[in-house]
Amino acid sequence: xxxxxxxxxxxxxxxxxxxxxxxxxxxxxxxxxxxxxxxxxxxxxxxxxxxxxxxxxxxxxxxxxxxxxxxxxxxxxxxxxxxxxxxxxxxxxxxxxxxxxxxxxxxxxxxxxxx
Amino acid sequence: xxxxxxxxxxxxxxxxxxxxxxxxxxxxxxxxxxxxxxxxxxxxxxxxxxxxxxxxxxxxxxxxxxxxxxxxxxxxxxxxxxxxxxxxxxxxxxxxxxxxxxxxxxxxxxxxxxxxxx
Numbered sequence: 001x002x003x004x005x006x007x008x009x010x011x012x013x014x015x016x017x018x019x020x021x022x023x024x025x026x027x028x029x030x031x032x033x034x035x036x037x038x039x040x041x042x043x044x045x046x047x048x049x050x051x052x053x054x055x056x057x058x059x060x061x062x063x064x065x066x067x068x069x070x071x072x073x074x075x076x077x078x079x080x081x082x083x084x085x086x087x088x089x090x091x092x093x094x095x096x097x098x099x100x101x102x103x104x105x106x107x108x109x110x111x112x113x114x115x
Numbered sequence: 116x117x118x119x120x121x122x123x124x125x126x127x128x129x130x131x132x133x134x135x136x137x138x139x140x141x142x143x144x145x146x147x148x149x150x151x152x153x154x155x156x157x158x159x160x161x162x163x164x165x166x167x168x169x170x171x172x173x174x175x176x177x178x179x180x181x182x183x184x185x186x187x188x189x190x191x192x193x194x195x196x197x198x199x200x201x202x203x204x205x206x207x208x209x210x211x212x213x214x215x216x217x218x219x220x221x222x223x224x225x226x227x228x229x230x231x232x233x
Contacts, residue, residue, distance in 0.1 A: 032220060040158075040228075041228055043119070043206060043224035043225050043226040043227050044158070044206070044208075045224070045226040046222075046223070049221065051220070070202050086146075088208060090157050090158070094159075094220065101158065101163075101171075102148060102160035102171065102174070103148075103150075103158070103208075104160070105157030105158050105159070106157050107155075107156055108155075110158070
């Protein structure tokens, strides 16, 4: 089984400041890792994903994340946030096997960007 | 529209009523997932279809929950005798393939159906 921990339930930050949203995971098998963003009253939108290869992955809207296998982490970063980045962010994992499998999500981090 | 669509977007039911939630996946997507998202929580897996076959229903919380995808495209999640604890957003997601792979494993989500049980 897999599990995901997002320790920060809320992260307040000023516009144009950098931000890091933390994600740690636990799994007995190899996994794929994802970050999704959810705007109010909307579904989940994929920000980025790590499947294999380079441990630094770049996504949409200027976000990037780094996979660290030894620390079992996949933290999300953005060097300069915008008001429009205010949303809920979810880290998720799925097992890397031969068939499609369910996503296991963390409890989410609310990013609140203010002027 | 090329995305996943869900209907209705909002549903209010009295306790004990049956409800049916519909999901239209992206055309051609083989895999379809249902998730339940309680207020302030992350989505939790309910069930998974590969074409019309329900391969995993381990997340369904009780036998009041039933899902089907009879022709391998549209799916319906049915909840019988709704209870207040069923109040949540129900999310549907689809992915192009049944095989885990570089691009194909990405799940695309619909906007969800917000169910409120009074």
